[in-house]
Amino acid sequence: MTNPWLLIPIFLMNWSGWKAVSIHSFRPRTSAGASAGKADTLPERFGPGAFGFGKLAKPEQVAALDIDVRPDGTGLPAGSGTVAAGAVLFSAKCAACHGSGGTGGPNGALVVTTAVPGKRPAKVIGNYWPYATTVFDYVRRAMPFNEPGSLTNGEVYALTAFLLYSNKLIDEKTILNAKTLPAIRMPAQPSYVPDDRKGGPEIR
Amino acid sequence: MSNNPTQPPKFTRRSLLGGAMAVTIVQTTLAKGLQVGRPNDPTKQMGVPPGKLGSRSRFETLAKSPSDISSRSPLQDFQGMLTPSDLHFERHHNGVPTIDPATYSLTIHGLVDRPTVFSLADLKRFPSVSRIAFLECSGNFRTGKDTMTPQDICGLTSQSEWTGVRLSTLFREVGVREKASWFLAEGGDAALMTRSIPVRKGWADAIIAYAQNGEAIRPEQGYPVRLFLPGWEGNTSVKWLRRIELGDAPWHTREETSKYTETIKGGKVRQFSFDIDARSIITFPTYPAQIERGWVEIRGLAWSGRGKVTRVEVSTDAGKHWQVAELQDPVLDKAHTVFRHLWRWEGVETLIMSRVTDETGYVQPTLRQLLDARGPDTGGYHMNPVTAWLIKPDGRVLYQPDYGR
Numbered sequence: 244m245t246n247p248w249l250l251i252p253i254f255l256m257n258w259s260g261w262k263a264v265s266i267h268s269f270r271p272r273t274s275a276g277a278s279a280g281k282a283d284t285l286p287e288r289f290g291p292g293a294f295g296f297g298k299l300a301k302p303e304q305v306a307a308l309d310i311d312v313r314p315d316g317t318g319l320p321a322g323s324g325t326v327a328a329g330a331v332l333f334s335a336k337c338a339a340c341h342g343s344g345g346t347g348g349p350n351g352a353l354v355v356t357t358a359v360p361g362k363r364p365a366k367v368i369g370n371y372w373p374y375a376t377t378v379f380d381y382v383r384r385a386m387p388f389n390e391p392g393s394l395t396n397g398e399v400y401a402l403t404a405f406l407l408y409s410n411k412l413i414d415e416k417t418i419l420n421a422k423t424l425p426a427i428r429m430p431a432q433p434s435y436v437p438d439d440r441k442g443g444p445e446i447r
Numbered sequence: 448m449s450n451n452p453t454q455p456p457k458f459t460r461r462s463l464l465g466g467a468m469a470v471t472i473v474q475t476t477l478a479k480g481l482q483v484g485r486p487n488d489p490t491k492q493m494g495v496p497p498g499k500l501g502s503r504s505r506f507e508t509l510a511k512s513p514s515d516i517s518s519r520s521p522l523q524d525f526q527g528m529l530t531p532s533d534l535h536f537e538r539h540h541n542g543v544p545t546i547d548p549a550t551y552s553l554t555i556h557g558l559v560d561r562p563t564v565f566s567l568a569d570l571k572r573f574p575s576v577s578r579i580a581f582l583e584c585s586g587n588f589r590t591g592k593d594t595m596t597p598q599d600i601c602g603l604t605s606q607s608e609w610t611g612v613r614l615s616t617l618f619r620e621v622g623v624r625e626k627a628s629w630f631l632a633e634g635g636d637a638a639l640m641t642r643s644i645p646v647r648k649g650w651a652d653a654i655i656a657y658a659q660n661g662e663a664i665r666p667e668q669g670y671p672v673r674l675f676l677p678g679w680e681g682n683t684s685v686k687w688l689r690r691i692e693l694g695d696a697p698w699h700t701r702e703e704t705s706k707y708t709e710t711i712k713g714g715k716v717r718q719f720s721f722d723i724d725a726r727s728i729i730t731f732p733t734y735p736a737q738i739e740r741g742w743v744e745i746r747g748l749a750w751s752g753r754g755k756v757t758r759v760e761v762s763t764d765a766g767k768h769w770q771v772a773e774l775q776d777p778v779l780d781k782a783h784t785v786f787r788h789l790w791r792w793e794g795v796e797t798l799i800m801s802r803v804t805d806e807t808g809y810v811q812p813t814l815r816q817l818l819d820a821r822g823p824d825t826g827g828y829h830m831n832p833v834t835a836w837l838i839k840p841d842g843r844v845l846y847q848p849d850y851g852r
Contacts, residue, residue: 283619289619291621292620296569308633309556313696313699366705381705385701388541435716435718436718437718440720440724442753444808446820447820447821
């Protein structure tokens with residue numbers, strides 16, 4: 244057994260850390276879990292830069308990596324794309340895996356197709372994705388599968404336009420850019436709910 | 448080297464040249480070995496000299512089972528709580544990248560006072576932490592036929608000791624701002640895989656891990672650095688971690704919308720289902736084992752993403768009666784726990800199964816309970832049903848896909 248007296252200085256050190264937490268820069272939080280116990284354990288003096296390990300990131304370093312896009316359009320780049328240009332790109336770079344027009348191939352369908360009796364409809368962009376911005380973000384970071392990161396921003400806008408058009412979410416004249424893309428409302432979005440499981444006896 | 452146990456071992460250059468002094472003796476022994484034909488008496492042979500790396504006995508054939516997108520751990524072949532590193536399950540979204548540790552960096556930016564780039568050496572200078580915990584993919588339930596092993600059914604769970612720096616330590620170092628409520632974790636693989644994680648998990652118990660079972664993380668597990676979130680669905684423990692961005696809302700990336708979400712009742716889609724619910728599975732006797740009458744030690748694994756396993760019960764009469772199984776120490780928080788139950792089998796056909804209770808009072812459900820709670824279209828995420836095995840009168844063991852349906 245651990246001698247309880249040995250634990251006291253550690254406990255006090257932690258406590259003083261929590262109590263004196265700066266209000267603006269950091270605030271260690273305890274876990275909501277049943278047996279956290281592994282929370283932040285550093286004493287108070289370890290605020291920002293206390294260790295001094297690592298180098299301050301230059302804005303251009305961050306910009307080179309920071310390609311994520313949020314539903315409100317934050318992170319979308321300049322440029323634009325049309326449905327027609329996207330259709331040409333899709334045939335050349337995507338149809339081999341996703342089928343002609345995205346109707347289904349070895350790596351799955353991307354567009355809503357006519358329901359087959361007795362078969363569950365595939366979860367695709369038009370019936371399952373809650374935000375149109377996610378299409379842009381994902382295609383830009385991960386597609387085409389065999390050449391990730393090879394598309395220009397204009398090509399990604401064009402492919403996104405073609406996929407949204409094929410799912411009947413925009414008309415063929417729509418030009419996608421940083422302003423028009425986040426304005427698109429997706430049919431599945433209202434269905435999304437946060438996790439309601441919470442442990443305990445109830446099965447959810 | 449041959450892996451066929453019926454073939455005699457080949458003498459390697461290393462075994463012959465292991466020590467200069469021994470060379471002449473080895474040659475004599477080699478001659479004898481060749482005379483005899485097969486050296487099957489280890490007490491009459493010189494052994495292999497010490498080496499640089501250990502090896503698994505060539506009589507052991509345990510292996511992962513790979514598909515195009517994942518590779519499953521052979522749960523039925525394990526004897527303890529830890530998964531050998533080379534048998535840890537794999538799941539990745541465009542292959543395993545090769546990352547040079549000398550040029551690796553982790554960038555933390557966004558709602559922070561000091562946006563910082565950390566090298567691997569920088570990360571290793573911080574105070575370190577280790578913990579043993581399971582990692583399970585939330586899409587870890589397959590069923591459908593009776594000739595399935597635990598590996599086939601739920602082989603996307605494994606356990607290691609993970610070592611690294613607490614994310615809370617890095618949060619302090621970069622000065623995470625009060626307004627930050629979510630962070631984006633991004634992998635440096637060909638999928639640039641991303642997940643949004645609540646900042647509270649980062650303060651609570653997240654680890655920026657660079658070691659697994661005492662050595663550098665294996666490439667398949669995220670070399671050189673991964674995020675490790677104890678108890679949460681495996682996909683959130685982003686591998687090959689290259690960037691963390693602090694923000695005030697989730698990003699709704701592809702892996703937290705199109706994937707890793709589940710349909711529940713009323714046409715709703717449940718999102719950010721992070722915690723792994725408690726689960727257990729018997730790992731022996733299971734298909735394809737065949738048992739003999741008499742004493743049988745039923746063995747298995749139990750775990751919960753919400754805390755410790757508090758109880759495992761085993762039934763050997765198709766769920767009519769349940770007996771409390773023995774838990775092997777240590778029983779750790781959010782960790783695979785070994786359980787055992789001694790049973791005398793008299794040759795009568797029966798079903799055996801296990802169910803776990805965790806410290807929140809959650810009891811592992813049947814498939815019917817899960818489908819009743821979520822509706823029939825729920826899909827394959829976060830499925831943790833009681834798993835039953837049919838013992839045939841001749842001792843053959845078969846998976847029972849229809850149990851509890």
